Amino acid sequence: MPFAVTRRSFSTCLMTLSAIALIGLAEPVQAQVTAFKQAVAEASYGNEAVATFYRTRGYAPIFTGEQDGTRRAALLAALETADIHGLPAERYDPETLKAAFAAAETARDRGRAEVLAAKMFLQFSTDIQTGAMTPGKIDSEIVRQVPRRDPVLQLQAFAKSSPQGFMKALPPGTQQYNALLAEKLRLEATLGHGGWGPKVSAGKLEPGQSGEQVVALRNRLIAMGFMKRSASGSFDGTLQKAVQQFQIEHGLEPDGIAGPATLAEINIEPQQRLSQVIVAMERERWSNVPLGERHILVNITEYTARIIDNGKETFSTRVVVGSDQSGRRTPEFSDVMEYMVINPTWNVPRSIATKEYLPLLKKNPNAVSHLRVVDSRGRTVSRGSVNFAQYTASSFPFSLKQPPSQSNALGLVKFMFPNPYNIYLHDTPSKNLFARDQRAFSHGCVRLAEPFEFAYALLARQTSDPEGLFHARLNSGSETRVNLEEPVPVHLQYRTAFATAKGRISYRPDIYGRDARIWAAMQAAGVKLGEAGS
Template sequence: MSASIRMRAGLSLVSAAVLAASLAAAPQARAEAPVLAGYTQAIASAASDDAALARFYAERDYAPIWTSAADADRRAALFRALDGAAAHGLPARAYDAAGLRAAFAAVKSERQRGELEVAVSKAFLAYAHDMSSGVVDPQSVDSGIVREVVRKDPLSFLQGVASEPPGLYFRSLAPQAPQYAQLLKAKLDLEARIAQGGWGATVPGGKLEPGDIGPRVIALRERLRAMGYLGRSASARYDGAIQKAVQQFQFDLGLAADGVAGEATLTEINRAPEDRLESLIVGLERLRWMNGIDLGQRHVWVNIPDFTVRIVEHGKAIFESVTVVGQNQSDRRTPEFSDEMDRMVINPTWHVPRSIVVKEYLPMMQKNAGAAGHIKLIDARGRTVSRDAVDFSQFNARNFPFDMKQAPSSSNALGLVKFLFPNKYNIYLHDTPSKSLFQRDVRAFSHGCVRVGRPFDLAYTLLGMQSATPKDDFHKVLNTGRETTVMLEHPLPVHLVYYTAWPTARGHIEYRRDIYGRDRALFAALQKAGVDLPRLTH
């Protein structure tokens, strides 16, 4: 075999038969230069609208990574990845694996091969982008999702797939956090359940409790059994087994675990499995948004719809508390982002945010100058102003010239300690004198900051990282009554997140309510991008 024929054999697409057909039309003596020129020109032209692609192929003298015989393993790994894209909640149709396969079978010239080479690379880049850092832009979904996503340079994707073992490389694109694999497994399991008919009939009527008997109890029993909370049973009575199953369900949903199937519990029990599937799909997307962010071996994890804050160390929670988060109003919802907690303030002064001053306190003071008298009025020079000297009726939200602040005290709106991770959103964690709110199932009452149910214990845990006597140190400062900033010698990452589906340490999935409607908006955006949702077959 001549050198020219051996070279062309190395550029085979799928099989020797396809190669032979593409070469048969051209005389061997003058085929080499025109064939290579056609392939190269096709690559250059097809890649000209993408700077990363154009640079990548130019730097490698237009050598292929997908369409030669030597690329068989890489090509197979790509198609396996594209075929599995839907399982990850990705828009598989956007990558058009079927169309690419058809194009491979239809290639009859080197120009077509060059065009196909670039088409495959573009599909790969779209997949790699989506799998590694998410399909949609967070802030396009909701203005409160201000998370900064790490987007890799497309050139690095191309260089990586061209140089690394293809199987390992494609597996490395997805988030490596164990929760990603757990959510993915739960998604596949739930899709299989949906294909088998879901969880059966919903439970009709109102409240059910221990001792009840009849068809509605049977419906509840069957629903709990289908959802995996109850073993086989023929009882028509709301017995101990059903009560225990209801309690476990309530616990998994963040409800008061009293074992009574009241209105809130039945609402959640009757949710369609597709609703839970949506939570899993958006959970996968949110984890892709966080891919590339170093969570920190020790970090603060605030899950907004779970109403909890945890300090996680090497994957284990060493502190946990209930929280109150922002109200479901456009300017009060707690945002999602990551930062670094580096200090706490003991006996804090509350510098009332401007929005609260003009939207809440100014109207109150216009009706009664003495309203909110525990909060001082401060002029531009930092002096306390007597309310009796102010005609509040002459001011509005634009021209009100005063600030307001509340001195440290047990009745201070921030309580006795706040935890800071300086950010442009003016969001932080803090104590509160309004303890009763922590008893509610849904705890969205703040102006956006996160109120902590066990603030002193949080302070002790943080100070314990730098002191042998954290409790004594804290109270020594607290007892002075003076505002004091304590810097953390070991600042730690803090992540404000929004997961309505999240695995426990054992991989069991717990669900929460979509309190701000962010998941609903995110899933709509994913559907618009081409993500499909399985439906009940019968």
């Protein structure tokens, strides 16, 4: 019987053909999706953050999708700025990423390019936001907790944000960072124009002198921006003011005389200053968190402690920091000041008690008579009943304490931010050290030149009569703890290049050699000076 096509059977045939056509179209799309997912999973193997990010979003792309052009462009543009920020640019390699995007013709290609972009994004965003180096691996005395962001959350935030705005907001937005970045660009331009000219070879130059070396001094200060162009060949008042300004910005006594210390700083070349600035930018990234509406800032190399309120300095004092000896260098970290102790007892650190005082006690039991010998129960021990010679540094069973007094090693007040390093700020009876330019003499704690005024400034927020409160406790003669009603963050920093309130960059010597070690590590990672200084 011939095949009869009824209206109903014809309709059924059309439906069947349509279904087949749809299946035929769906299979390649599904295959592409599967291939992309497999490529992403394979390429992200070993990187748990990237793998987790894509797995939790069903492997949807953020870099290689049809709508992701703006995000791709924002990432590539940001990677191109790595050198500007003093980062190891070879870590990110935007050219390789561009090539991967351009060559991504298949789903698997796109998957691999997607993961490559995600990895570069994470590396770059981490480095520019919180530093390319790990400080504790470079120097064990940099015990700062670097505020690394969670990489999965970083990717999720980028996926939901304006790409350009997100990338622009990654570097620290502080006045310090922006001023350092401007100084970096200025120094690179200086190197491109040949530097600051010949060094000054004189041993000392002072007002009234003239000659070739005075001209060299004048020309170098002109090139550095400390004075306007002048044809004078004598050490006149204008040159003296320029020398004084240079001294102020380099932590030297501003006497206007170019002595050996001043000339040594003047003769430092822009390449070294540029490396200091790049290291300072890295240090600023390590501290890329809010410092606190009110906070205390100690710059170890500047020998200065400041109270900062809402971004403005409200108190400043000179300090003495740890000497450049093992176990005595002041570490770098942040903590929170909780209280002060007026008329403090000095509980001698065990390292000092055993290394410095025990040898003296072995020779003479009555040595260091200003200290009490205390047993494990807190009882004062008669020196005559102890044979100190039988003890070693590890077996010495006593502690040493100095009662409150004018001559106490901690002075009359100490400021406590409890930490594992036994570091705090305190008064000192050794006032003569504050007159020196270089003030690294302590066992590690920070001694304040104006401890009473520092206390007044802290207490002013909790009493209308801070001086009266302080001196009432002081005059009692008894050890007294005074809690701060508003604990204050304390940041012990180490900056050999830093911006002043006016935005100019000041420089200080690398007293512990930490910046040199950081710069060596950054160079090893691929950080370079500007092209003219390479």
